[in-house]
Amino acid sequence: MAREFIIPGQIITGAGALDMAEKTLGQLGRKALIVTDKVMIELGNCAKVEQALKNQGINYSIYSEIVGEPTDIMIENGLKQYKEENCDFLIALGGGSPIDSMKAIGSLVKNGVNISDYMGKIIDVEMPPMAAIPTTAGTGSEATQFTIITDTKKDIKMLLKGKVLMPTLAISDPQFTMTAPPKITAATGLDALCHAVEAYTSNKAQTLSDTFALSAVKRIFKYLPIAFHNGKDEEARTEMAVAALEAGIAFNNASVTLIHGMSRPIGALFHVAHGLSNAMLIKECLSYALSGAYECFAELGRSIGVASVKDSDKDASEKFLDAVIKLTEELETPTLAEYGIDKEVFFNVIEKMAYDAMESGSPQNTRRKVTQSDIEQMYKNLW
Numbered sequence: 001m002a003r004e005f006i007i008p009g010q011i012i013t014g015a016g017a018l019d020m021a022e023k024t025l026g027q028l029g030r031k032a033l034i035v036t037d038k039v040m041i042e043l044g045n046c047a048k049v050e051q052a053l054k055n056q057g058i059n060y061s062i063y064s065e066i067v068g069e070p071t072d073i074m075i076e077n078g079l080k081q082y083k084e085e086n087c088d089f090l091i092a093l094g095g096g097s098p099i100d101s102m103k104a105i106g107s108l109v110k111n112g113v114n115i116s117d118y119m120g121k122i123i124d125v126e127m128p129p130m131a132a133i134p135t136t137a138g139t140g141s142e143a144t145q146f147t148i149i150t151d152t153k154k155d156i157k158m159l160l161k162g163k164v165l166m167p168t169l170a171i172s173d174p175q176f177t178m179t180a181p182p183k184i185t186a187a188t189g190l191d192a193l194c195h196a197v198e199a200y201t202s203n204k205a206q207t208l209s210d211t212f213a214l215s216a217v218k219r220i221f222k223y224l225p226i227a228f229h230n231g232k233d234e235e236a237r238t239e240m241a242v243a244a245l246e247a248g249i250a251f252n253n254a255s256v257t258l259i260h261g262m263s264r265p266i267g268a269l270f271h272v273a274h275g276l277s278n279a280m281l282i283k284e285c286l287s288y289a290l291s292g293a294y295e296c297f298a299e300l301g302r303s304i305g306v307a308s309v310k311d312s313d314k315d316a317s318e319k320f321l322d323a324v325i326k327l328t329e330e331l332e333t334p335t336l337a338e339y340g341i342d343k344e345v346f347f348n349v350i351e352k353m354a355y356d357a358m359e360s361g362s363p364q365n366t367r368r369k370v371t372q373s374d375i376e377q378m379y380k381n382l383w
Contacts, residue, residue: 003206005253006163008132008143008170013242015234017173018052018133024169026056028129029089033082035102036093037066043179045135049093061085066094069157069267069274070101071150075115078105089129092167093176095188096139096148096274099132103147103165106130116151116158123162132167135176137227137240138188138275140195140248142170150268157264159360172245174237182228185240186331189224191275192216192244193324194282198257199250201289201296202365206254213250214303219243221304221327228331259285261362262375265353270341279333283325284378290317292368297321336382343383350379 012021025032032053040046041064053060063078082090082105092102104115110126132142141147145165149158180188196216199209220243226236262285263277272280290297294313301307301320311319336346354375357363363370 005208009168011170013172017171021171022052031059031087032091033087034062034091035098038064066098070097071152072115075104079108091131093133095136096141099141100147118160119158127164129168131169133171136188137244138191143248144252157268172241174241177237187275190279192247193220194259194278195247195251199254201293202254204255209250209254212246216243216246255365257366258363261357261360265356
């Protein structure tokens with residue numbers, strides 16, 4: 001069966017990637033809106049991008065109001081600044097939130113609707129050029145056709161999709177991930193692991209997505225613990241940046257499954273960062289999914305060296321799951337209770353969260369059949 005495989009228009013990776021990308025940035029337009037957050041300004045990361053634009057004689061305006069995960073209100077304000085400043089292209093600098101915000105802003109430049117109007121539809125509108133510069137090794141948003149925006153009126157995270165949301169240019173430069181603290185390194189790294197594992201075990205997996213997913217899983221198991229314990233290790237940071245990109249390319253073409261479906265409602269209602277809520281769910285969700293894809297999980301176990309060809313697929317799968325659980329423990333992933341979420345409040349919205357998870361469509365990509373009642377039980381099992 002024929003399958004489509006899409007990636008960003010141009011990708012530049014490795015140490016010095018921003019310097020190499022300067023000329024290309026200078027060809028995207030005459031004035032950029034830099035979508036970022038205040039932390040990127042305080043750390044001096046934004047100044048590096050500004051200098052790259054100045055070197056090419058390009059004007060810019062900075063929109064640094066992305067606080068936490070993006071909402072429809074942040075997108076409206078960013079669009080307003082884009083138009084008032086007469087910008088003609090976009091640059092995102094930061095984690096998944098600024099990159100997702102850039103895509104959402106871009107989708108409204110010509111179309112003029114509310115971002116929530118895209119819910120349930122494929123976005124297919126004229127977009128300005130977009131450059132994505134990730135500062136965390138996790139979301140892979142620089143390589144995807146997706147954006148996740150919270151609808152503040154309905155209290156849901158909208159998963160919006162369209163090939164036009166693919167960045168024109170992705171710049172993966174490890175200098176920007178060196179400043180990520182251990183907790184962010186852990187959460188975003190485990191997010192990338194979820195992307196790769198879910199893509200590899202998805203009903204929508206294909207040969208090319210498998211290639212990227214498998215490579216990402218191997219890199220993450222080797223380099224994420226190093227980056228977590230020693231954030232100044234440039235090799236580990238570089239390899240994790242590549243792994244996040246690979247995982248993003250993989251799930252962009254094979255989609256995600258149960259973890260992401262259940263993660264978004266937790267983020268929307270309890271304001272848990274996306275990568276962290278994924279990490280909290282890994283053990284429970286993969287334990288459920290395992291029996292539907294023993295051969296896939298077994299290959300993952302063998303690829304990271306915790307299982308061998310002598311192991312049955314079932315045994316190799318369980319060894320992989322054990323390795324994932326040990327990794328989340330090493331990276332000090334908190335439980336919902338340790339994070340501070342009230343159990344009674346959580347249980348009161350389990351039915352809504354399970355419904356929203358199923359409505360997203362992601363759980364249905366799991367190779368083991370999933371029902372809303374299954375998801376409700378998994379939410380309860382987290383306690």
